[in-house]
Amino acid sequence: MPDEEIRVGLMGAGGNVRNRHIPGFQGVKDLSIVAVANRSIESGRAIADQFNIPQVYSDWRELLDDESINAVCIGTWPYMHLTMTKAALEKGKHVLTEARMASTAEEAREMLRLSHRHPDLVTMLTPTSTAYRVDRVIRGMLDESYFGELLSVEVHALQTGFADRMGNLHWRHDWEMSGYNTLNIGAQYETMSSWLGRATRVMAMGKTHVPYRKNGSGEIVSVGIPDHLDVMYELAAGAQVHMRFSATTGLSTGNQIWMYGTEGTIHIGPGAAIFAGRRGDSQLTEVPNPEDQRAGYRVEEEFTNAIRGLEQVKHNSFEIGVHYMEWTEAVARSAQTGQSVYLPL
């Protein structure tokens, strides 16, 4: 549909939809955001007023019945992604879904199968926002074989506050809403696999250090999703990776990545600073990463270009989502059973 106007409906309008997708869509030519359906009609109306969206639906199914809409942006929590994607594709609408892709690997695979059934429609997942700032520099170094042979990788995604005992229940703590997604593991794996390739075997251990939290009604509820997780995996290319994710590591050193090869080491520190060194160097030195040369956020542009046939969806295709959801589920299964889980599932 190169010439047709793109008419977008928003299904779920949480933080990322307001902060990213709506402004992103508003920057695209010949595109209108025509309707929104949120958890309540009141919250939908508030969004509509804020962003001049003409139509508010009380139910996402009504939004999908609106034949003037040809593309939807699904911004709910993961538990609804499969259901909404299926319904939207069946109504002939292009789909941009918020990350994480789904609750389980099987849901993700079902979404991929549905997309294959509708090759005329664009399906896309919102990519993680953590890697943009360093992506070009790292890719450039990988293209130059900076590592020699990659041997090992260490990733820390650590919050620096102490355990929040009896803190509030977030949807990310709730299995019903989030499925196997835990902390930000899928986003980290998405980034690492985009640089280094996929995992073949996973071993993991997890703990829930804050086992009870208060829900929105002030009730104390039990939490099953870990808030501290260690994952080891082997890359198809042979290197060994360890990742630690935690919401309970007070005064820790935060988010960092180290990648070690036979000939070179790359370290990504907090604030997207990149340091590197090769055999013969006495220490790591900072690699310039000028802001004007960093990759930018262009999710809505890529989605709408794909609808118009101007480019293919790369970041992210549903295939990428299946990969990280399979890895995410492998982590959970290994943590549950104490056994290695091999990929693909």
Add this chain to the structure above:
Amino acid sequence: MANGIVRVGLVGAGGNTRLRHAPGLRAQDGVEIVSVANRSRESGERFAGEFEIPKVYDNWVDLINADDTDAICIGTWPYMHRTLTLAALAADKHVLCEARMAMNAKEAHDMLDASRLKPNLVAQIVPAPSTLDVDATIQGLIADGYLGEILAIKLRVSNTEGRANRNETFADTDAPFHWRQNQLLSGYNAMSMGIWYEQLMRYVGPASKVSAMTKVCVKQRLDENGVLRAVSVPDHINVLCQMACGAQAELSWSSVSGLQKGNELWLLGTEGTLNLRGAPNVLYGGRKGDDELAEIPIPPEKKGAWRVEEEWINAIRGEEQITRTPFDVGVQYMEFTEAVARSSQTGQAISLPL
């Protein structure tokens, strides 16, 4: 003991015996090093000359059975520790055995059992040495509740042993096949895994479950005869542990992490965090409400030091109990070491004790 003199025979006289045990024993009152047996008579004689040792044996069997010897210091590589310890105890000799204790958990258990059959004899393993200066301070802080409940542990060790050049940190493909890389001599021991686990146990106790992945990055090395040997002892190790104290630990050792230097240990609790960086050891800590970690000075009266030979001789004289390190602690770290190997072989978590 004749006239209160402890007469020591040395079996195996390698680096640590030269550097530590022989000088350490000579510094004790009423101790004589009466004999040595090394891999060859020539190397034994050289050592005897250096430390004024009167008798050189061609083989350890005669040394251990000699009537004029009370105690045996075993300084061989791990593959001989069980055999020598059992023989020495059978000959009614006290034992100080070099670390790592044995090739595997079974051998360590055999040694512990043998020592229990001879309760009149002292059996000691050379302790893990790299945190002796800070151990008492860290133990004291934890006991006083500095950490609250311990939630998470991280240990990251950059290994330099067996390198041609210890300042080089990238994968060392030129260094010769080292005995530590030879499974026939070292068993399941790899890099400084047992050392650091022993040290960690001083603070938080043992693990109850272990998952591990290991990798041999430099797969072939030339031995001293110029023969290319396949290496099966890993040079990169990742271990996840459930600790008996409730924490989750993540431990790694690597000889192939370029430009990564030194060691770091993190103990993270509900109320505070301790971070030991080294070497040399510097301790940092912070508690809930603090903005950042700050250095924690080590009080001079709490600063421990190497006193292995003194402790052994005192124990032989009935003046103290062995705390660094008794055989049962050696069994614990050998069980951990074997659990790491088994988990990496099978891909399954291994529960401890074995």
